[in-house]
Amino acid sequence: MLGHNRTKISGAQCLADMLAGYGVSHVFMVPAVLRRTFYEMEKRTNIKRLHIHGEKAAVYMADGYARATGKPGVCMAQVIGAMNLAAGLREPWFAHSPVIAFTGGRLPETKFRKVYQENDDMPTFEPVTKFNATVDDVTRFPDMVRQAFRAAVTGMPGPVHLQFRGNEGQIDIEEAEIEPLVEPMFSRVPPFRPQPDRDAVISALEILHKAERPVIVAGGGVRHSGAGPEVVALAEALQIPVATSHNGKDTILGSHPLAVGVVGTYSRESANRVVNRADLVVYIGSETGGMTTHFWAVPPIGTPTIQINIDPEAIGRNYPFQAAINADAKATVAMMLALADRSSAERRKAWVAETRHICAQWRAEYEPHLTSDAVPMRPERLCAELTRHVPDDALIVADTGHAGMWMSHMFDLTSPKQSYLRCAGHLGWAFPAGLGAKCGVGGRPVVVFTGDAGFWYHIGELETAVRWNIASVTVVNNNGGGSQSKRGYDRAYLDPEGDDRRRELWTYTQQNFAAIAQQIGAMGIRVEKPSDFPAALTKGLAANRPVVIDVVTDIECLAPLAVS
Template identity: 30%
Template sequence: MKLTGGQIVARALKAHGVQYVAGIPGYGSWAMVDALLAPGSEIPFIQVMQEQSSVHMADGYYRACGRPMAALLPTAVGVSKALGGLATAFADSTAVLVVSGGQLSHLPQPQCADTAHRGQYTARPCGVSKAQLQANAIDQLPSTLHRAFSTMLSGRPGPVSVEVPINVQVGTAQVRFDPPNTRMPSGRARAEKGQIERALQCLRRARRPLILAGGGVIASEASQELTALACALGAPVVTTCNGKGAIAEDHPLSAGPIGRLGSPCANQLLGTADVVLAVGSRLATTLQQGGDGGAVSALAHAQLIQVDVDADEIGRNHRVEVGISADARSVLADLAAGLTPACSRQIARDRKAYLKEVSGLIEQWEARLSLDRSDDALPFIVQRPLAELRQVLERDAIVVVGSGSVQAAVRQMFPVYLPRTHLCSGSFGSLGWAVPAAIGAKLAMPARQVVCIVGDGDFLQSMQEMAVCVMHTIPVVFLVFNNSGYVALRDAQSQVFGRHLGCEFNLPDGKPYSPEFAEIARHFGLQAWRVEHASQLAATLHKAVNSKGPALVEFITTRGNTGAVEQGNLHFPAPVYDQ
């Protein structure tokens, strides 16, 4: 049977398990949108309000479930509004497939370096994706799409774009589909026995071992292996932003996030560890600014064992004692298997005092956080509604967190207990990411509670996507923390320059300005509430979380010190002006 190019794309997506496609129909994508609904594919198409939101939605979908979703663009990636979405996914190693229409003749051709012809497609590597592929003829489509999925999901995950010109979409051909398992790599990359033994020697001898878990632990589905190894070693676990949730944060060995906006407990343990096992992290957050403006390693004092599926990351930012390029899950399992019960008992005796110190540091930090969690001052500080939210949500609820002060506060004081339940654009800090990403997360995990935690400035970037929730009955709960501005940026600007400009939303007379977000949400068709007093928190959050459809709660928060407790100074070169 002959198929059009659009039908080939749709059936290939179906064969690879894609359950949703998001995007905007247009001249360059109509044929593919039509084919999605044709017999043999029948993949739901989620029409978004802005192109970039389709990529963010697919990003959130993958982070929540580990399976890819597709975004469909009407024009080539190089001239679309979706580049920021691709960059976000690339920075955080998220598998997103972007299928786009071809370059329109009246627009300038995008210039990508190092154009290479490989087999039956064109690969044009640009800086925001693992690969940018183009099918030049209809009979090339099946192999091109197989290649896209293989590249996207193998090794370190990442976004891939496939350009399908209009003439390829509408053309017809007799093509053969190979089952995806005949074209996809399988298995996990394992470390050599000698590498495992060298790492174990370092860990056995350590007096103050520490495990640093990054997003690679979650991507590899290695949380159980991580927790088991931590218990066998008597080693506390600290996390990066994207590693939050790799270990349950009520576990006795969970010491919190590292970094300027991490916990003092985690940072102190990192600063005094003699052996650090870093798993699935680029270790970029462990670089500190030196007095001469250069980068200084925060791990220079410790022996570093670095585990990453991407060999290029080994030793990139820090000197390593043992560098292992392999899958995180397999390495953690092999390390745990190398510790005999007798060895683990001896380790527990030797590290009893160390673990008591760890417990004391965690208790001190929790006591500090409890002050903010119970603060009923008005307007709210960010931590107060977040504390109430944790009491309302189920243990496996997914929180999708925007940029700025809310992200920092959630990182520090909002405990999560399972992997893939804390989603944030940690590396790129994209404004406008959280709202569509939360919609994607709910599509991925419809039985879970999904809450989008976002500041007002961030929400203004993509609040139009509330319409998608209403049209498709997607019950996401949006929590908007309204302080009339980008206050996290204002605080940072004031710290560096001694003044701030352009970070507050004000009227000409200087009074704060803000839309009424709850009222706007009602006009979109959501249930919505505005909360200004602590007595309203519990009841309102219960109503929102138990809504049958999408809902929004607006919290009026202070412009004062509302975010995380800083664990260090913000290093930024401030200009010096002539007087």
């Protein structure tokens, strides 16, 4: 809502009105920061302000909220917690998630005088933000907050940071003749859809029509753009197999005959084999980074590519291209679909049959593990149970490390109403991110998958979940260790008699997380047999309160390594 009348109001009143105008429903913070703003929020808006236990977890909650809703997630901390907030922003920076961080900052009159807890935090935010600025005068509240929202959601989305003067941002108590102007179009991703050049689309299609073994790799940009239906429609029209990055996993259902799985390092073997057999790779919304390409081995550099990305710097960064389109993914694929020569699909019958055979081989190889009744439970069986039993409208949140490897390889989405969020690199992200996602999606089921190594990072936020009644369901793959580290320590410790010494570097004392959850006030369910998991998940989803399902799994099971 743009207006023209200025009256004398406080920075807190201005900020509270602007956050409400941008549709913010939750703020995740560690006290004490912008206290008067919270007071004004309570008087004037319905924004929930959640006091939690750690700055990194505050970022991760805002990140989960942002990825689940497409709206900027807002997190806050005072000056002494600012660097912890910056450390957390690495995750949404990697994932291109629109997170807005507010912190307190130094007072000009006390700089360089060794004031308690004071430091210059601004350089810390520079590598992990699109926009990093100070608000030193109350008259700048309106334009700086608008710029924060614009920067967060435009182009390739990403985090931003505003530092408000005063260790707790006390500038918000000052008054001035200011107006809380809001630009609603910047309240979610994407605010603009840059249209593709028609000639560039025609050039790309000419190359694509001639390809006999093309494959589409759908990246996180497909998710940001909401281009999944268009990508699947193009694949069906031209009979092109579809691999995804882990961030783009919910582009296509696992049961779709053209789906080959997640490609790269945390991947499904069938996807890597298909991409390496392709004579053309069409990257849509992908930065062709190390994880998606298994460090540029899948496919080998030199493989012909078409690249579609909203960020011009991402095009050609790692692979030479035969055609490139700098535009919004949804708009581009829609135009490709309108101009495509569907008769070219005929030349790919053999290719599609080959990719189905590759996928069938993968399924046959892992079927014994996916259906195993072994106790302790195998993680493959756990992922298979999640595939079968998560609700049709569930939002699934997966951690990194072995949790990410298991889920990218063994879990499939089964309904177009399901969504999938994965950690971009920081172990422990999934549990707090799931809490933030649940805040954003309300009554929709949120199921988190993490391991005990990941859950330990932010286990204190169980109390946060209980206090604010955030009813996500967290499934803990509890094998008593950080088993992704096992192979590395086995390589490092050359002494064959040193098994106990190297093992203690990646194993923990066994704990019952269900009992811990119960003690804190959440629902805790312990699962020790595969056949007990479906009932546990059903019970947890019906509880309408925070739930931890502690699944005892086999520590000797290691996630399969990527093939290239």
